[in-house]
Amino acid sequence: MFSAAAPRRGSGLGFAMPAILLLAAFFVIPVVFLLTRSVTEPQLGLQNYATLVGSSTYAKVFFNTFFVAGVVTLVTVLIAFPVAWALAIMPARWSAVVFAIILLSMWTNLLARTYAWMVLLQQTGLINRMLKAVGLIDQPLQLTNNLVGVTIGMVYIMLPFMILPLMGVIKKIDPAILQAAALCGATRWQALTRVLVPLATPGIASGALMVFVMSLGYFVTPSLLGGTANMMLAELIAQQVQSLVNWGMGGAAAFLLLLVTLGLYAVQLRFLDRKEAA
């Protein structure tokens, strides 16, 4: 068995070579260049990293980045789970339609979608005017230029990335298990929290990681729907590179973000491995 598996693994690597070369040329080498600039501009040393770590402003930007990504991930999970569940148990014809609607939103231009939210959410926007018209509020709610705006805009964009992996996992869960839970006297809530959610955990975990990591590096939506007080790291990098032409600082910030992301990914791999082993 072992001897048969070994050559197969070797030839697989050969087939993967083009992909590996492509990644090296268009991903690894640019990252190495960026890393080099971050320790050589304006002079050799770690001064860019020292500035980043030492300044309270940048600390706040780091905190914002993780906080916003965390909030977005949490809200996305809470919304995506029932949607994915509904999609999984719906008649196939219906689920195909809902699925198409979800995918359609993914294919629409990101900037256009963000602007659409701006128009809906602003103080003179549709939502505030409707709430005012039905008499629910006197003063318009502040829904843009703050955390609320960023969260709404980003959750909307991230939802498909959570629904897809979740749906895959939920579909594989044997409905008989839920029936068994009911027969054993579990309430609906117990069936959800003690049976369905634990079984769907791998889907939740992989979806959450994807959403969290994508949110960490997001630029357009936070920039347009958030205020400067919620500034995230991607915006800091854009300012440093585009406005101040400071590749050193921009590179350092980008590299720190990459490190954190890779670290998270490693933790997740460990966590999933252990789950599967157990």
Added chain:
Amino acid sequence: MKKTMIALAFASALTSAAHAQDMVFTSWGGTTQDAQAAHWAAPFTEKGGPAVVQDGPTDYGKIKAMVEAGAVTWDVVDVEYDWALQAGKAGLLEPLDFTVIDKAKLDPRFVSDFAVGSFYYSFVLGWNPANFSDAKPATLADLFDTAKFPGTRTFYKWSAPGVIEAALLADGVAPEALYPLDLDRAFKKLDTIKADIIWWEGGAQSQQLLASGEAPIGFFWNGRLSALQADGMDVGISWDQNITAADALVVPKGAKNKEAAMKFIAEATSAEGQAAFAAATGYAPVNLGSADLMDPAIRATLPDAQTAVQVNADMAYWAEHRDEIGNRWYAWQAQ
């Protein structure tokens, strides 16, 4: 069949020859670049110059990366004037060829070794009359007075000449005493309205904020307010202490079509090119001969008709302190 083949080969040879000579002009997009394409690039090509490919938006990080990598694909770039001065000193730009570009006719405020003005504009106080039916805001002090004129106000998001000057003028600093900028005082003044500020990142967004009433008052590029008026919207403009800043045309170091680039700049800064561009955009010409070519009614709406109440942002000062101010500006915004 054979004939078509030859014709096709010939045609493709022709187009590839033309491509080899094409030059690239990069600007900020939107209606401004449309006007630059129509009133500078089109006549330039018509008079025998190469075809001009439009690219964008302008990105300073990209310019620096291109120059350092020795792979410059932009021949002429529209940049902010203070950045041009700084970049010229840093060795990122080609010196301009003033045997091709006639600098005698240009407004001396906007001529330097590495850059000439592209156009100049004013930051002006603008407001939506629907939101201010009684008292009308008139001065920069009103712009910072949330008691008298409550509501969200909108300002330019990026670190650039304009907003800091406005804060100091509103706080009572005399125009001739603006420089060196008292940043502590400026940020203290800005702190008083910080909670009421929405930042605009580009011209289109500033128009949207004002027109929708989301930010009924703010500090705008004058051309964007002219465009709203041209669309039939009622917009209040106060030119009192309008603050001028300029864009510049530059050639990145190592540009592939240097000669054509110089000729393009000559065409763009000609009296005709500047006059046509100004009429289309509401920004002021940098060529002193343009005024005579323009409809006086249009001229009256441009910043160069408002010189009596004008404050000039000091581009040399900004070029010198751009990074220092920028770092502080962004840190203050994020707080």
